[in-house]
Amino acid sequence: MATSIRTARDEASARLRAAGLKVTEPRLAVLDAIAPGEHLDADEVFQRLSRTLPSTSRQAVYGVLGALGGAGLLRRIEPAGSPALYENRIGDNHHHLVCSSCGKVADVDCVVGEPPCLTPSATNGFVLHTAEVTFWGLCPDCQAAG
Amino acid sequence: MATSIRTARDEASARLRAAGLKVTEPRLAVLDAIAPGEHLDADEVFQRLSRTLPSTSRQAVYGVLGALGGAGLLRRIEPAGSPALYENRIGDNHHHLVCSSCGKVADVDCVVGEPPCLTPSATNGFVLHTAEVTFWGLCPDCQAAG
DNA sequence: CTCGGTGTTTTGATTTATTCAAAACAACCC
DNA sequence: GGGTTGTTTTGAATAAATCAAAACACCGAG
Numbered sequence: 001m002a003t004s005i006r007t008a009r010d011e012a013s014a015r016l017r018a019a020g021l022k023v024t025e026p027r028l029a030v031l032d033a034i035a036p037g038e039h040l041d042a043d044e045v046f047q048r049l050s051r052t053l054p055s056t057s058r059q060a061v062y063g064v065l066g067a068l069g070g071a072g073l074l075r076r077i078e079p080a081g082s083p084a085l086y087e088n089r090i091g092d093n094h095h096h097l098v099c100s101s102c103g104k105v106a107d108v109d110c111v112v113g114e115p116p117c118l119t120p121s122a123t124n125g126f127v128l129h130t131a132e133v134t135f136w137g138l139c140p141d142c143q144a145a146g
Numbered sequence: 147m148a149t150s151i152r153t154a155r156d157e158a159s160a161r162l163r164a165a166g167l168k169v170t171e172p173r174l175a176v177l178d179a180i181a182p183g184e185h186l187d188a189d190e191v192f193q194r195l196s197r198t199l200p201s202t203s204r205q206a207v208y209g210v211l212g213a214l215g216g217a218g219l220l221r222r223i224e225p226a227g228s229p230a231l232y233e234n235r236i237g238d239n240h241h242h243l244v245c246s247s248c249g250k251v252a253d254v255d256c257v258v259g260e261p262p263c264l265t266p267s268a269t270n271g272f273v274l275h276t277a278e279v280t281f282w283g284l285c286p287d288c289q290a291a292g
Numbered sequence: 293c294t295c296g297g298t299g300t301t302t303t304g305a306t307t308t309a310t311t312c313a314a315a316a317c318a319a320c321c322c
Numbered sequence: 323g324g325g326t327t328g329t330t331t332t333g334a335a336t337a338a339a340t341c342a343a344a345a346c347a348c349c350g351a352g
Contacts, residue, residue: 022319022328042309060330062310067329080224083309097272108266120254120281126243128283135266137274168299168348188338206301208339213300229338 008032019071029053030064034074039085039096039105079105079134095132099139108135154178165217175199176210180220185231185242185251225251225280241278245285254281 012031013023021027026049033048034040040048046061065086068074074086079098089107097106120128158177159169167173172195179194180186186194192207211232214220220232225244235253243252266274 024319024329026330055331057331059311059332063330076226078224078226080222080230084226095266097266097270097274099272100275106270106272108268108270120241120243120279122254123281123283124243124252124254125286125289126245126252126281126283127289128243128281129246130282132280132282133266134278134280135269135272135274136276136278137269137272140271143271143273170300170348172301201302203302205303205340209301 015073016071019073021067021071025053026056026060026064027068029056030061030068031073034086034088036088037107039077039087041083041085043083045086077105077132079103093131095135097135097137097139099142100136101138101142101145104139104141106139161219162217165219167213167217171199172202172206172210173214175202176207176214177219180232180234182234183253185223185233187229187231189229191232223251223278225249239277241280243281243283243285245288246282247284247288247291250285250287252285 009028009032012028015031016023016027029049029052030045033045033052042058042061042065045065046056046058049056049061065074065076065084069076069086072090074088075090076084076086077096078084079096082098082103085105087107092109095108097108098104120131155174155178158174161177162169162173175195175198176191179191179198188204188207188211191211192202192204195202195207211220211222211230215222215232218236220234221236222230222232223242224230225242228244228249231251233253238255241254243254244250266277
């Protein structure tokens with residue numbers, strides 16, 4: 001257990017270094033705070049760090065999230081009506097399901113077949129680099145709540 | 147010319163009434179301010195109204211945009227990194243091309259073939275009602291600017 | 293036509309999410 | 323270990339939007 005924690009920290013350190021970023025406690029703590037499948041906003045990350053590394057300032061959280069996002073170690077999404085959210089899952093082009101009632105976010109793998117969403121009908125002269133798909137609906141809990 | 151202006155106003159009035167909204171000067175002015183193909187934020191709308199109906203407050207603009215958006219007379223989009231934008235084109239499920247450098251927005255008709263983007267690989271129990279696709283890239287001007 | 297109820301707008305303050313700037317600090321190469 | 327550079331802290335400021343209460347205007351009933 002202690003071994004696996006040490007290992008996770010070491011892996012995180014290695015990923016930071018590989019990205020050309022210095023290894024610092026706030027960065028390790030942020031990487032540790034966001035579990036796979038979660039989508040956390042800056043405030044939620046800050047609150048989690050207030051348990052694991054209470055000296056961390058809110059601005060440091062913004063700085064870390066910005067650095068990790070820019071380095072590709074976290075992915076940032078901004079669903080309409082919600083503050084920016086950060087997730088662990090990177091490197092694939094997965095999409096998101098957002099509950100229009102409670103804001104809950106779930107991942108979905110790319111849409112049916114090949115990524116057709118990368119091909120709009122006309123590009124208006126734009127050179128594309130990403131297609132982002134957000135599905136809006138009601139999550140199971142909000143369906144149950146009527 | 148005066149006739150066409152009168153007609154546009156009358157059409158806008160009819161659409162407001164049909165939506166169950168009262169017909170007011172600020173609402174007519176907002177509908178008049180947003181031309182087809184444009185994507186304006188609340189501040190841009192407010193600035194346009196400061197010419198055509200200068201007594202309108204910023205909060206009234208927010209109120210009008212909210213009411214018209216809720217009634218389906220305007221569509222609201224919120225690309226990441228940008229304030230909410232409002233457009234005229236409603237009732238079709240078109241998508242958007244956003245320049246990641248300057249923020250310029252262009253409309254695109256739905257992606258190739260049938261709307262495949264309405265079918266994620268797994269819905270995680272969500273009941274879907276909308277799929278929103280945002281394409282990110284560089285607009286022609288920003289390509290030219292290097 | 294005018295009166296009254298309801299919905300809208302104004303006025304002014306407030307909140308939320310985020311960014312800026314400068315000083316203190318810490319990681320890491322030598 | 324010591325210096326440079328990047329990071330974090332501290333504190334203030336901004337942008338976008340929302341809230342609340344009072345003034346007002348639309349529009350249907352009479």
